[in-house]
Amino acid sequence: MSIAENIAQVRASIAAAAREAGRAPSEITLVGASKMNDAAACREAIAAGIDALGENRVQEMTAKLEENAYDGAPLHFIGHLQRNKVKQVVGKVSLIQSAGSLELLEEIEKTAGKLDIVQDILLEVNIGREEAKSGFLPEALLSGAETALEKPHIRVLGVMTIPPADADREANLQYFDKVRALFIDMSEKLFHNKLQVLSMGMSGDYEDAVRAGATMVRVGTAIFGSRHYT
Numbered sequence: 001m002s003i004a005e006n007i008a009q010v011r012a013s014i015a016a017a018a019r020e021a022g023r024a025p026s027e028i029t030l031v032g033a034s035k036m037n038d039a040a041a042c043r044e045a046i047a048a049g050i051d052a053l054g055e056n057r058v059q060e061m062t063a064k065l066e067e068n069a070y071d072g073a074p075l076h077f078i079g080h081l082q083r084n085k086v087k088q089v090v091g092k093v094s095l096i097q098s099a100g101s102l103e104l105l106e107e108i109e110k111t112a113g114k115l116d117i118v119q120d121i122l123l124e125v126n127i128g129r130e131e132a133k134s135g136f137l138p139e140a141l142l143s144g145a146e147t148a149l150e151k152p153h154i155r156v157l158g159v160m161t162i163p164p165a166d167a168d169r170e171a172n173l174q175y176f177d178k179v180r181a182l183f184i185d186m187s188e189k190l191f192h193n194k195l196q197v198l199s200m201g202m203s204g205d206y207e208d209a210v211r212a213g214a215t216m217v218r219v220g221t222a223i224f225g226s227r228h229y230t
């Protein structure tokens with residue numbers, strides 16, 4: 001199957017899941033997670049109408065930016081972001097999905113301020129409380145959002161999460177429900193119910209995520225094929 005065929009297939013599945021949940025398919029943004037796929041693959045996905053591409057390694061993204069791999073589609077940063085790499089990301093991407101600590105918010109604010117821009121972000125929530133994962137713990141999300149709101153060069157569009165990889169389907173659904181509840185609570189309390197983006201769901205679970213209220217899914221393997229780590 002080609003990338004274009006895969007995208008069509010994923011779109012159809014998203015549409016079916018959305019309708020099941022009484023939602024319009026157009027509410028869901030499809031982000032292609034293009035890590036380890038080259039510039040040609042990115043261009044193919046853009047030509048096939050992907051809504052955005054997401055990268056999770058700064059070095060790879062920088063190299064592909066130089067090849068104009070993302071021309072014609074918004075670029076998101078979706079991976080773990082180290083403080084010392086913030087300068088290479090702020091202003092280069094339309095959305096940083098993985099703002100997951102107060103230190104990172106501070107660094108993003110500083111860098112965006114110097115560039116005199118407002119950087120759109122999502123607050124990442126570490127819903128599985130995993131030691132090795134970044135993101136705000138659920139109970140720290142609201143105060144993280146309050147901190148972000150005080151920063152003039154940051155705009156919060158919503159929340160992103162990656163549930164534990166080893167969760168079974170039932171546990172995964174519970175994580176999605178919890179994150180949706182946090183998202184709604186945060187939107188109500190701090191954003192006049194105006195928050196738009198709930199980013200959750202990957203190749204293995206994006207239909208469940210859509211049924212659980214996701215407005216953005218990040219799909220890699222189901223679009224680009226399996227990645228070969230060398």
Ligand SMILES: *Cc1c(COP(=O)(O)O)cnc(C)c1O
Nearest residue numbers: 033056078202203218219220221
């Ligand atoms: C790679 C990646 C995805 C997509 O994973 P697949 O299982 O290949 O769909 C989604 N989100 C993030 C943050 C990723 O790094």
